[in-house]
Amino acid sequence: MTTPKDRARAAVVSGLATTAYYAVPDLLHSRRARGWAKVACLVPVVAVSLPTSREEWDELRTSARDARAALAAAQDGGTEAAAQEGGTEAAAQDDEAVRAGSSVRFKVAMGAAAAVALVGSTVATVAAERWVFRRGEARAAAGVRYPHTRTALVLGVLSAAVGLIPEPSESR
Template identity: 35%
Template sequence: MAPLSSCSCPCAADPTRIAGLAAGVGATVAWYALPDYVRSRPLRGLIKTGLLGVIGWSLVSMLPDEPELAPYDDEVDCSKGAEAADEDPLEGVTEAAPCELAVLGGAVAGSALVTLALERWLFRRGERRRASGVRFAHTRQGLALGGLAAVLDAATLASRSQGACGLPRG
């Protein structure tokens, strides 16, 4: 496998991000292949709860590094109160309008409904294929979705990564 970084130095790619990518892809394959190996719905739910933890760690491990905080300014004296009593400390702070919150809530609900519909469709498709005699029907679509996840994750990492030496990609 080619490194995700095209840095010209002989440094290796960040192993934590590579492990995160591998764990996420593996969890994705396991998530969608699970009905072929575990027929009990409650047990699948329990296993998927654990897979959510793996996927969560995978996402966090692939986040970009946070910039360092600026050094503390020792010359700022915070012991005295505000000099001007007429200054409003909340000036410029706005609250979300109810219509903005409604749009946000609608987007979250819509996303959840689309995800649920897609998950149900994939499960039913796998069950139809299994009933028609296709072996490992869920596993096959899990491998396809895992491959798609691998390509998208690798492209995301490659688009924002730097070489392990800290130099921008060449």
């Protein structure tokens, strides 16, 4: 469970890393150097969020395992009830085949939806990154000092503020 202290630490690190990430073009002019510096800005964010992410992943796996066990128990009970009500073994096998087919279709549909979401998220992120960079470059061409850093400060504060918002499960 995430404590308020952990959430505050993650928010501060996220805010500082976001600020540094978006301010890099003001400090480094080589595209390659900017790329490596931006990767370096991500390292502390991952390091701070990794313990919390692992706990959440373990909780998710446990709840998924419990849900699968409950679903299997319900399905087994339904098949047994149908057989006891005079249904034949063939009917139970047909029912199982229908469930298996719909399960495969469901998994394919969920996989496709996840792929579309991933591609959409990536495209939106790249578009936003390019827009922020072009905006900074336009401001630099207009003679504004530290044009990327000004935007970086705003984005860093927003990132820290979002990091401080408690999870819905924590506010109950």
